Amino acid sequence: MAQVFHRAANNVAKISIVVAVVLAGVAGFVYTQIARSSYLTGRFVEKQQPVQFSHKHHVGDDGIDCRYCHTAVETSYSAGIPPTQTCMNCHSQIWSDSPYLEPVRASYRENKPIEWERVHDLPEYAYFNHSIHIAKGVGCSTCHGQIDNMPAVYQQNTLQMEWCLQCHREPEKYIRPKSEIYNMQWQDSELTDEERLQLKADYKIRSQEMLTSCSTCHR
C-alpha cells in the first residue's frame, strides 16, 4: 500500500502545531484587548445628556464642592444625583432665561424629573458603596478622574473587576488624607510610601483577605 502522506507532511504537522499555538495566543490576546477596549467598557465615551451640564464649568471654574450636588456621597452607597431643585437654587437667579437650561426649568415647572444618561454603570451583582470609600480615604478623582476638566463626563477607568482589585489588594497605593478627598488635582505621588502605610493603619483598612472576599462586593 502506497504511503498516503507525502514526507513533507511531517513538517506541515509540526508547523501547524506551532501556528495553532501562536494563533491561540494571538486570539487570547485579542480577546483580552477587546474585553478591555472602550468599545466594551464604555471608557472615555462621552454621553449626550438631556442638559448640557459641564462639570468643567461648575467644578473647575466655579469651584463648587462635589457634595453640594452629590449630597449622599458620605452617607449612602449612592452619591446621589441632585434633584432639579438643586439646580434651581442658583439658576432661578442666574442664567434664569438661558435656552440651555430650558429642560431644567421645564422639569421644575412640570414636576417631571430630568432623565440623565448613566455614565458609570457597574454590573447589578456588584454592590459598590460610595460612603465607605470616602471614609477610607479614596478620593473622587481616583476613580472618576479629573472631573473638573470634563465638559461632558466620561468614564475614566474600565470599572472592571481587575481594576477594582488593584486597589482592594493594595489600598495603600491609592488612598490620600481625608482633607484631600475632594481635591481634583491630587496626585498619588504626593505621599511617601511610609506615609501611605501610616494612613492605611490610621484608616483601619482591613486585610487583603477581607477586601478581596467575594461577599465584600457581591451579595
Added chain:
Amino acid sequence: MPSKDSKNNFALLRDKILQKSGKDYWRSVEEFADAPEFEEFVKHEYPQHAEEWEDGLSRRNFIKVMGASLALAGLSGCVIQPAEKIVPYVSQPEEIVPGKPLYYATAMTLGGMATGLLAKSNEGRPTKIEGNPDHPQSLGATDILAQASLLDMYDPDRSQEILKRGNASTWQNFMMEIRARIDENRVDGGAGVRFLTETVTSPTMIAQMRQILTELPNARWYQYEPINKDNEIAGAKMAFGSPAKAIYRFDQATRILSLDKDIFSDFNVRYTKDYNQSRRYSEDKKDISRLYAIETTMSLTGAKADHRLAVKPSQMPEIAKAIAAALGVAGATSTYTENAQWIQAMARDLQANRGRSIVVAGDHQPPMVHALAGAMNQTLGSVGATVTYIEPLQPFPDVLQIDQLRTLVQEIDNGSVKMLVIIGGNPAYNTPADLRLDMNRFKVDAEDREGRKVPLRVHLGLYQNETAEICHWHIPEKHYLESWGDARAYDGTVSIIQPIIQPLYDGKSANELAQLFFRENYDKKDYDIVKEHWQRQGFAGAPRALATSAATNNQTQTNNQSQQTTNQVQLNNEQPRTPSATQNQGPATTVATPMTTSPTNRAANPAGGDLNPAAGAFEDNWRKVVHNGFVPNSAAPAKTVSASGAFMNQPTTPASGVLEISIRPDPSVYDGRFANNGWLQELPNPLTKITWDNVALVSPNTAKRLELNQDVKDEQYSGGSLGTTFVNTKGGNLFSDLVTLQMNGAEVGKPVPMWIAPGQPDDVITIYLGYGRTRAGRIGTDLGYNAYNVQRSDAMWNGVGEIAKTGANTAIASTQIHFNLESPARADDILRVYDLEYFNQHPDTGHQHDHYPDSMYPRYEYTGNKWGMTVDLNSCVGCNACVIACQSENNIPVVGKEQVERSREMHWMRIDTYYSGEVNDPDGPHFQPMLCQQCELAPCETVCPVHATVHSAEGLNDMVYNRCIGTRYCSNNCPYKVRRFNFLLYQDWNTPQYKLMRNPEVTVRSRGVMEKCTYCTQRIAYARIEAEKDDRPIRDGEILTACQSVCPADAIVFGDLNDGNSRVAQLKKDPRNYNVLNLLNTQPRTTYLANLRNQNKEMPDYKVPQVKDSGHPTEENKAGDGGH
C-alpha cells in the same frame, strides 16, 4: 431504581411500618420503615427524573439547544451593558437619602387583631416587613401572614379598577349612584340597608358606622368572617354571664394545658414570644414550663407539647369536664372514663402550680369547652395572675358572628334587603353552605339572572373574587400598606395603620367607603378620616373607647348595656405590659436596624414615652403615635368576671357516626384570603409539608382499615407519568387516593386527596379550609377542594361524615422527603432531644469530639469578625415565619407545584420535622430549621471547578453567582442539603410590580445558578460599613438575619464568635450545643441547641429517657465515610 423484589414484598414492608421502628428519628413514614428504597432515594440529590425537561424534548432538539447556548455562553462575557437612565427627584423629600432604607411603623389586621409592623421602604417602595419591637402584639416578631402580605400588595392580580356589573367605571359614577340610592333609603331610615364587614376593631371605623347608624336608624351592620371568636365569646357568656376575651400571660405560666388551641400558629405572635420566656432553658434557668396538649389534629402546640393526647373532637367537652372534675371545679361531672390516669396526673401537676398555670381552649372547640377552661382557670387561681379578661374588642360582642350572618341571610331571603354593602371579606365563598351568600340566594326565581332580591350589592375588596362577581359594584380596596387606618391589638392597644406607598391602583379604603354613607362630608380621604377621629376622640380616651364602642350595638342593646353596668369595668390595675419591660430577654431588644426608623421625626419623639396631656398637643401626639405605630397605654382595662357552675348541666352532644370530620383553617392560606399568594402556597405546611394543595388527614390505622393510600402501582416506582415523585413505600402519600367526602349531609363537590398523618387520632378526618377558590387569581384559582361546602352553621368545625374511594389518585407536592440528610452512625448526629431531668443530671451527655485536627487542611485563624449562629430547638415552634422572611429578604422565587414535585423548591431555609416513636403514636415531631451551616471546612467548596463558592475572611461560605456555571457538584457534596439550583428561570423578570418589591441589596438570580443561605450577607455588609464609618466595632445584635428578626420564639441567634460577650458566643457554651453531622468534620458555624422534653414522671405516657453511651466509639470509623 428500587428492585422488583422489594415491590413484591410491599405487604411485608407495610407491616414493618405499622409495627416496628427502624430509626430513632424519622421524617416520613418511608424513612421510618428504613426501606431500601428510601436509602436509594437519599443517595440521589434530587428525586428520580427530577433533572429531566418537563416537555418531551428530543435528543436532536436538545443538541440544537445546547449548541446554541454554548455559542452564546462564549459571547456573554463581552456583552455591552445596556444604557441606563438615572432619574433623580425634582425636589427631594427631606428625609430620603437615596440608597438608605427607611422604616415606617404600621399595622396589619387579621380577624380584627392588629400586629404592629415596621415596613422597610426603599425610595418609597415597601420591600420587607419586620415586627415593631415596641408593639405589644409583635415585640419585633411577625408570622408568615404578615411577612407574605408584602407579596399581596404587589400582586398583579389584585383588583385594579372599579367595576359596575363587570365593566370598568369610575369613583365619580359610583359616588353619584350610591349617593342617590342612600337618599332614597333615608325615607324609611335605611330599613333596607345592610352592611356586612369582617371583624372590625378599628375605633375610627366603629365611630363611622355608629354615625351612619344614627343617620339611618333602621340600617343594620353585621360582621362575619369564618375564623372568629364566636366560641370563646359564647363560652364566656356561659361561664361568666357576659362576653369576655381572655388575655393569657404565658410568660408567667409554668404549666399550660391546651384544649385543642394552637398557640403557635396564631396571628398573634405575642403568645409564642411569651411562651418562650417561660420555656427558655439556660444555665441560670434550668426549670422550664411544661406544656400539655389534648387535641384532634396535630398542631404546632401538640408537636411541642411534653404530653399530648389525640382524641376525637366529639370527646373533647366530656374530657374537659373530666379535667374540671379532677381539678375540683364545683359541679363538674363527666361521662368520659378513658385516660383517667393521664388526666389525674396532669390535674395534680396543674394544681401544684396554682396561680402559675393556664388552661386554654381552642377557637374551634364548642362554647362548653371554653366555659370549662374559664372555670378551671378560676379554680386554679390563674385569673388575675396568668389570665385576665377584657371586653371583647369587636362591637356587638353579645351576638355571635354566625348569628349575625344568619339574621342577614333571613332578611335577604324574605326580601327586606334593598342594599347590601359588603366591606371586605368574601362571603360568596367563605360562608357555611347553608348560609352561603351566593347568586342563588339573591334570585327571586329560577329565571332571575340578576339576583333581584337585593337590588343593589356593593363589594369592596382586594380582589375581584367570588363576591365581586355577584355584586353590582366592585370597588378595589387599598392594601394596608397603602392606606391609613387603625385597629386594636389582642390586648386592645390602639394601633395606627400608616401607608408606605401611594396606592398602586386606584383603590379606596374601608373608611373611605363608609364615609360615603354620611349625610355630610361624605367625600373624604382616609388620612383625614382617621386623624379627625382621633382629634375628636383624644388619645387619652382610647382604652375606655372600647367599653363604649360595645354599646353601639343597635340590635341587642338592651341587655348588653345592663351587663356593662353590672360587670364592674374597672380600670387597669396591673401595669399594661409595656414592651420595654418584657423585652429584655429577646434579641429583638437590641434591634438596631429597624429602629433607625422613622421619617416622622424620630429624634423628637423617642419610642415609647407617654403622650403630652396638654390640650393643644394633639398635633405632637398624633405625630408621636403615627411614628410609634400605636397609642401608648391604650390596652383595654381588665374586666372582673366570676364563673358560675350552672352551665355544666348542659348536655354535650355525642357523635352519631363512625367517622368524625374536623374542619380547620389552612396553616398557610388561612381562610382562603391568601390563596393567590405564591409565597404562602409554596410554603410547606408545618407538619405535612404539603404545598399548593389541601388534603384530608387520616391516621395510619384508619388509612389501613379504609384502604387509603395503600396501593402501589408501577408508575409510582418509576416516578410517575411526569417522572416526578419518588416511589412511595407508604403506599402513595405522594400519590394520594382521591375520595368523595360527605359531612353534615353535604358533599365537598371535588375529590379530596387523602394524606396519612402520624398523630392523627383514629377514625377522625381533618379537612382544611381556604382552597377550592373559583376566582382567586392566576395562582390560587382551582387549587384543592372547598371545605366550606360541608360547613354548616350549626356544625362549624366538627361533625360526622363518610368517605368513599373514587379509585383515582393524584400527585401531592410534599417536601417532607426532599433534601433528606443521610444519617450516619448515630441517631443523634442530626437531631437531639433530651429529657429535661435526665439532662440536668447529665449535662455532658451531648459532648462532641472535635475532629478539626483530623483535617488535612491547615487551620485558618479568623481574626476579625467570625460570624456564627445558634438555633435553639427547644424554642423553635416550627411556625415557618423564618422561611417566608428569608424568601422576602433574599428575593427567592416561587417555582410552582409541578417543580416542587421534582424537589426543586428554592427556599434557602427549610424546617425539617422529625418524628420519633411509633407511627401511630409518635413523639414530636421535632422541628429543626435547616439552612446553610457555613462550614469552616466546607465540602461544597472543594468540589467547585470554578471557585464559585469560596470562603470569606469572616468565615462565610460565599456563593458567587456570576462565577457559577451550574455543575451542581457543590449541592451533591453538601451533607446538609441546603443548596438550591435554578433549574429554570424561576424569577419573574417581567412583571413590573415584582420589580418594585425585590430587595435591591440582593442579586436577582437567573437560570443555571446555584444559590443558598448567605447569613444575610447584605445585612452584614450594611452593618459593617455603618460601623466602620463610625470607627467602632459592630455591636452585638446590630445584625439580625432575616430569620432571626422575624422569629417569634427567639430561637435563632446570630453574632460574632470572636466577641466572647456576644449572645451567640455565650450560647455556644451551652451544654446542649451540638453540630449536626459532627463526624463529617465540616466545622459548621451554625449549631443547634438540643430540644428538651419536660416530662411529668407521673404521666402514664412518661417515656424513660434512653441512656446513650457518652463515648463515641463509632465516630472514628465513620469519619472517612462521610460526605456523599
